[in-house]
Amino acid sequence: MPSLPIAMQLIRRTMGTRRGFFLNVLLPAIALSVIAGLFSSLQFGKEVIIISNADRGAMGAYVLDTVNQDSLYEVKIQPDWADKQVREAVAAGDADAAIFIPADFTERLLAGEQPQPVLYRWTEQLWNASLLSSLEAQASSLAAAAELLQAAGGGGVLDAGKLSELLEQQQARPAVALEHTPMKLGVVAANPIMIGVILLFLMLLVSQSVGFIMEDREIRTMARMYTAPLRALDIALGNYLGSILVGTIQLVLVLSLTYYVFGYSPGVSFGAMLLVLEAFMLAAIGVMTAVAGLVRNAHQLSQINLLIVTPTSMISGCFFPLSMMPEFMQKLANFMPQKWALQAIDKLSTGAGLSEIAQPMLILMLFAVVLLIFGGAVLRPSQR
Numbered sequence: 156m157p158s159l160p161i162a163m164q165l166i167r168r169t170m171g172t173r174r175g176f177f178l179n180v181l182l183p184a185i186a187l188s189v190i191a192g193l194f195s196s197l198q199f200g201k202e203v204i205i206i207s208n209a210d211r212g213a214m215g216a217y218v219l220d221t222v223n224q225d226s227l228y229e230v231k232i233q234p235d236w237a238d239k240q241v242r243e244a245v246a247a248g249d250a251d252a253a254i255f256i257p258a259d260f261t262e263r264l265l266a267g268e269q270p271q272p273v274l275y276r277w278t279e280q281l282w283n284a285s286l287l288s289s290l291e292a293q294a295s296s297l298a299a300a301a302e303l304l305q306a307a308g309g310g311g312v313l314d315a316g317k318l319s320e321l322l323e324q325q326q327a328r329p330a331v332a333l334e335h336t337p338m339k340l341g342v343v344a345a346n347p348i349m350i351g352v353i354l355l356f357l358m359l360l361v362s363q364s365v366g367f368i369m370e371d372r373e374i375r376t377m378a379r380m381y382t383a384p385l386r387a388l389d390i391a392l393g394n395y396l397g398s399i400l401v402g403t404i405q406l407v408l409v410l411s412l413t414y415y416v417f418g419y420s421p422g423v424s425f426g427a428m429l430l431v432l433e434a435f436m437l438a439a440i441g442v443m444t445a446v447a448g449l450v451r452n453a454h455q456l457s458q459i460n461l462l463i464v465t466p467t468s469m470i471s472g473c474f475f476p477l478s479m480m481p482e483f484m485q486k487l488a489n490f491m492p493q494k495w496a497l498q499a500i501d502k503l504s505t506g507a508g509l510s511e512i513a514q515p516m517l518i519l520m521l522f523a524v525v526l527l528i529f530g531g532a533v534l535r536p537s538q539r
Contacts, residue, residue: 157385161393162400168367169401179363184408187356192417194349202251202282204228205244207236212261218272218293222254228286238273245275252276252283254290267305269298347497350421351473353409354493357432358439358464360405362456364398365443369453395440395527402436422504430509431499434516437523438492444530467491492522 170176206222208215223230231250233241241253255273263270272290276283371377380390410429413419421428443456446463450456468474470484471493477485488494495515502512 157389158393158396161380161390162397165364165367165394165397166401169364169397170404179360180405180408183356183360184405184412187353187409188412188417190352191349191413191419194419202228203231203249204286205231205233205236205241205250205253206256207233207238207241207253208256209237209258210256210260211258212265214261214264214297215256217297218256218260218290221293222286222290242275245277248277252286264297264301267302269294347472347476347501348474349419350497350500351468351471351493353413353432354435354473354496355464355468356409357402357406357436358443358468359460361398361402361436361439362443362460362464364401365440365447366453366456368394368398368444369447369450369456373452391527395444398440399437402440403433406432406436421500423500424503427503427509428500431496431503431512431516434499434519434523435492435496438496438519438526441523441526441530442492445526448530448532468493472497492519495519495522 168175170180204222206219208219210216219232222228223232236244236255238255238257241255244250245253253275255275257270257273260270260272271294274283274287274290276287368377371380377390406429410425410432414425423431442463443460446459447456450459468491470480471477471488471491472480473493477488477494477497480488495518499512499515499519502515
């Protein structure tokens with residue numbers, strides 16, 4: 156096969172020496188795997204929440220019990236803490252969030268108002284946004300129950316004992332049962348940072364091998380190839396095959412260290428993850444090849460890579476959930492291969508089979524085919 160010598164030559168240039176193998180393959184794989192290991196050790200701990208209930212009535216204890224029963228958080232109850240102490244605990248990093256229930260919580264509730272527990276948090280994240288939403292829903296439910304009792308009693312003074320009795324009956328026979336079910340979006344969509352970093356590194360590693368192709372074009376090696384008795388298709392396939400083999404070796408090494416040495420796994424099997432990342436790598440080679448066709452030399456390619464790889468990764472939802480971005484940015488993400496790779500891995504993390512990720516995989520392959528054809532056409536030396 157005429158393409159194989161070209162592919163093997165590209166592999167030798169990338170990792171044919173000890174220095175090349177260490178700098179181009181081993182070092183990036185170890186660095187990325189260490190990051191994954193650190194991320195894995197921090198990812199699965201429960202968030203610490205401090206709760207101080209200063210309420211003089213019974214409704215504050217009801218809110219406290221509701222939060223305390225949630226298995227998602229590690230709750231620390233500090234009954235004697237004032238509002239200032241709770242706030243300072245979050246600022247000092249002693250807790251990820253803190254809830255303070257005011258002293259007049261029950262009193263205002265019985266007066267027909269809708270008081271809210273105070274939530275302190277250092278930064279807004281998905282989990283504490285969900286906690287705030289849950290607290291607001293709980294306060295709204297309490298206010299609705301109080302309003303119902305007041306209407307049933309003819310608008311008189313509301314009895315706290317009757318409100319507690321009604322809430323106990325609702326808990327014993329709820330109209331709607333609360334049940335923790337798997338999210339429609341998996342853990343990857345909710346927290347895509349680690350997979351996003353892997354995709355970012357993969358695109359940068361791919362650009363390395365495409366840089367060698369640019370060097371061949373710059374020093375006229377590619378022009379000499381086209382004067383040989385070879386078809387243009389064989390030359391293009393040789394370059395692409397070399398880039399694919401180099402990327403596959405790097406990818407297998409990264410995943411092996413990440414899965415089996417550092418213990419990071421987003422709930423996706425090794426084989427399924429490798430399959431999705433291989434499809435993404437083909438699309439990434441297409442993107443880098445298309446970009447390489449628009450610049451003059453390898454130096455310009457290395458400069459423009461950071462201007463393309465990082466912004467497209469951010470738009471695609473590699474560092475924060477896509478749902479947090481404006482609608483027009485979410486539509487723009489459809490034109491980025493990272494978005495479809497994240498979607499495929501996210502579906503796999505929810506237990507989906509390979510047949511259920513056919514659409515994002517086909518889109519990645521479409522990216523690869525279209526951009527590789529375009530890149531192969533523009534990278535071809537001119538007839539002069």
